Amino acid sequence: MNPHPTAHDIEQRMLALLASFLHDPDTVSHLGNGTTTLRTVREEALWSSAGGKRIRALLAYDAFHAISSGIHSADQGHAMSDDTATADQSMLDLACAIEVYQTSALIHDDIIDESAVRRGRPSAHRHLSDVMADRRQGSGLALMLGNTLATASVAIAHEALSHLPNTEAGTRAFLDMQHAVQIGQMLDLSLERMPLDSPKDLVTAAMDVDHWKTASYTAMAPLELGALAGGMEPVRARRLARTVGTPLGLAFQLYDDLLDIVGSSARTGKPTGGDIREGKRTVLLADALNLADEPTRIYLTRAFTSATRDDGTITRVMAIYEDTGAIDASRRRIDTLLDDSIRALHDSGLDAETIDALSHACSRVVPRTTNRGRSTSGSRTSPEHHDGM
Amino acid sequence: MNPHPTAHDIEQRMLALLASFLHDPDTVSHLGNGTTTLRTVREEALWSSAGGKRIRALLAYDAFHAISSGIHSADQGHAMSDDTATADQSMLDLACAIEVYQTSALIHDDIIDESAVRRGRPSAHRHLSDVMADRRQGSGLALMLGNTLATASVAIAHEALSHLPNTEAGTRAFLDMQHAVQIGQMLDLSLERMPLDSPKDLVTAAMDVDHWKTASYTAMAPLELGALAGGMEPVRARRLARTVGTPLGLAFQLYDDLLDIVGSSARTGKPTGGDIREGKRTVLLADALNLADEPTRIYLTRAFTSATRDDGTITRVMAIYEDTGAIDASRRRIDTLLDDSIRALHDSGLDAETIDALSHACSRVVPRTTNRGRSTSGSRTSPEHHDGM
Numbered sequence: 001m002n003p004h005p006t007a008h009d010i011e012q013r014m015l016a017l018l019a020s021f022l023h024d025p026d027t028v029s030h031l032g033n034g035t036t037t038l039r040t041v042r043e044e045a046l047w048s049s050a051g052g053k054r055i056r057a058l059l060a061y062d063a064f065h066a067i068s069s070g071i072h073s074a075d076q077g078h079a080m081s082d083d084t085a086t087a088d089q090s091m092l093d094l095a096c097a098i099e100v101y102q103t104s105a106l107i108h109d110d111i112i113d114e115s116a117v118r119r120g121r122p123s124a125h126r127h128l129s130d131v132m133a134d135r136r137q138g139s140g141l142a143l144m145l146g147n148t149l150a151t152a153s154v155a156i157a158h159e160a161l162s163h164l165p166n167t168e169a170g171t172r173a174f175l176d177m178q179h180a181v182q183i184g185q186m187l188d189l190s191l192e193r194m195p196l197d198s199p200k201d202l203v204t205a206a207m208d209v210d211h212w213k214t215a216s217y218t219a220m221a222p223l224e225l226g227a228l229a230g231g232m233e234p235v236r237a238r239r240l241a242r243t244v245g246t247p248l249g250l251a252f253q254l255y256d257d258l259l260d261i262v263g264s265s266a267r268t269g270k271p272t273g274g275d276i277r278e279g280k281r282t283v284l285l286a287d288a289l290n291l292a293d294e295p296t297r298i299y300l301t302r303a304f305t306s307a308t309r310d311d312g313t314i315t316r317v318m319a320i321y322e323d324t325g326a327i328d329a330s331r332r333r334i335d336t337l338l339d340d341s342i343r344a345l346h347d348s349g350l351d352a353e354t355i356d357a358l359s360h361a362c363s364r365v366v367p368r369t370t371n372r373g374r375s376t377s378g379s380r381t382s383p384e385h386h387d388g389m
Numbered sequence: 390m391n392p393h394p395t396a397h398d399i400e401q402r403m404l405a406l407l408a409s410f411l412h413d414p415d416t417v418s419h420l421g422n423g424t425t426t427l428r429t430v431r432e433e434a435l436w437s438s439a440g441g442k443r444i445r446a447l448l449a450y451d452a453f454h455a456i457s458s459g460i461h462s463a464d465q466g467h468a469m470s471d472d473t474a475t476a477d478q479s480m481l482d483l484a485c486a487i488e489v490y491q492t493s494a495l496i497h498d499d500i501i502d503e504s505a506v507r508r509g510r511p512s513a514h515r516h517l518s519d520v521m522a523d524r525r526q527g528s529g530l531a532l533m534l535g536n537t538l539a540t541a542s543v544a545i546a547h548e549a550l551s552h553l554p555n556t557e558a559g560t561r562a563f564l565d566m567q568h569a570v571q572i573g574q575m576l577d578l579s580l581e582r583m584p585l586d587s588p589k590d591l592v593t594a595a596m597d598v599d600h601w602k603t604a605s606y607t608a609m610a611p612l613e614l615g616a617l618a619g620g621m622e623p624v625r626a627r628r629l630a631r632t633v634g635t636p637l638g639l640a641f642q643l644y645d646d647l648l649d650i651v652g653s654s655a656r657t658g659k660p661t662g663g664d665i666r667e668g669k670r671t672v673l674l675a676d677a678l679n680l681a682d683e684p685t686r687i688y689l690t691r692a693f694t695s696a697t698r699d700d701g702t703i704t705r706v707m708a709i710y711e712d713t714g715a716i717d718a719s720r721r722r723i724d725t726l727l728d729d730s731i732r733a734l735h736d737s738g739l740d741a742e743t744i745d746a747l748s749h750a751c752s753r754v755v756p757r758t759t760n761r762g763r764s765t766s767g768s769r770t771s772p773e774h775h776d777g778m
Contacts, residue, residue: 021568028572028601029579030593037579038572108536112529137578140501143532144574147497147539151567154543158560171547171560178540179410182533183417183427189526189533190418190426204419212417 005061005092007054014049014096021152040131041145044124048145049103051119055365056102056222057095062361063226064091070354071231090163091229097157097174098222104149105181105217107142112185113278150178161229169234170225177221184213191281196301202286207250210283214256215249219365223248243344244362251337251366254330257282261318261327273314279304283333288317288326296320338366394450394481396443403438403485410541429520430534433513437534438492440508444754445491445611446484451750452615453480459743460620479552480618486546486563487611493538494570494606500531501574502667539567550618558623559614566610573602580670585690591675596639599672603645604638608754612637632733633751640726640755643719646671650707650716662703668693672722677706677715685709727755 518527
């Protein structure tokens, strides 16, 4: 009755919403010079928005359907009405707004990390710097592109929410999501500065970053926004996001870190071992430092406090992650987090059908990494439905 | 009956609103390292918010009172009621939201321009880079601080607007304002790249930048938001912003450019001639290129295409601005724009009392620069109520 949108549907709608939000360069500037710059940024806005897996939008949309079906079937039997169609379309737009915000966050993240590649093509600041043949100007335009997408995401969400239940709470939740990611980005910069001689603190700090920078908008906000749009009371929606979404979002990031080691470049759009090359301080690294013998710990510490890491170092670090059991430890962490998430869902007080639908939606975010877990993730054990932050 | 807030009142309220929006660092991070970073950024958020003249908030607040008094006196006589007190407080918060957004825009502007000083103290990215002893990390934190304040400004505006008329239109106008400034910032980067051999194009491009980057949030948005909050229909409020606010905001920026030449450092918080030092392509420069003889034009072009400009060059360029009549030309432009603004106000169809109150509010934004103008600006001919973007 409600055909669920695909990643492709979401991307098409994102592009349409963005094209309608952005001013037409020809109406803004009186001169070719300004128009050309604005057109370049507009093209980059659309380019940057392409190629994601849209798991956040899909989770939000699925949560909306699970919750609203539950609420409606409790109220009354109902056929597909005009109202339902309007709500479906508005929810699609709200789901797109989360993805538009993600694009904004990724563009700023790449500026801060000086990353050259994103989703297999030049990052926005790098591409704009090339076009302008000026790094400062290109980075400045990318900063503004990120800001434009952040503002666009609020405008799209605000418009969509005006046709859905819990309009005010939804707008607040959307802004809370933005602020959470900002905090996560700041904590990430702080994590870079930590000494490596205290692996337990490193685990805590890396999990804090994963919580604020990733779980917030990957699982918590999609669940909260979908539930609010589906008619759930704000306090319950927030609790669902916290209890179910937090462990799910953390599992997502740990799985993303694993993929960087065991995934293939073609699948993730990033070269394998990229996190190691960038010196990223992951929970994997912290676990390896914890589990390693003294000479290996010294080797890891030297590798991650050097300015750069070459191919040989990356290969050796990947072997250390395997040999110390850090990879197995991450797999266990992921399974425990997924168990926590499912348990919280079963304790949520929702009816069995809604729980089942939400459980299925959550299982699309992170596949089970071992065979010991519950069967809720079904046959989805391949990591195809996955991209980075 | 309605005691109007001072710049000090606005700043105090801004700080209270921000302190309540920002998460307490102790509740966010589990580790001293992250907490320290968040506390540093929080302090910078409050510091960066101090010291402005708050002309935008005052204009919005005054416009609200002019419009709502007109509407209420047309409806009925009314005494100070609880509703009025709530509306006043909400309008104060909405006015603060504009200033919080300005702080965000200034922090990003300083990152893009690599400016070291703002309001007489180190700019946010410079200060954070010093504290972190790392330029990339400091700039990254400043970028996120700017984002945090942009999100905070929407959250504050959204909450305030929920207690005022035209809630939806007000939120849209606030987001439009953000997007206008983003466009202005992109056009400003484009202006840097223009050749200097076509001064008329340079005037057009500089005015485009002044329109989108400054007039938008300095005069247009404050008038529109104040009018909406005062109960004016959205279409009329938008027209008032466009017809009265655009020329007023342009006059503000031209006056700001003049102050950089004829103002004193103590008054503006910036060294005199700072725009020339930075190579800023102002309407003043374009007028001087237009009016200068051939050798002077060649000198100006060389000066503004060099990587840097020393004190001697700055002094000579300032003399050229005076001698060519560029300064007089800017004064005439300002007067014409202020005439346009006042004429639009008189053609607005508002009642005489409201026009008078709005006219007084506008006169606080830009003083008359010559004696030939109308007397609407009263005795306010000193540039004290003025700061840069």
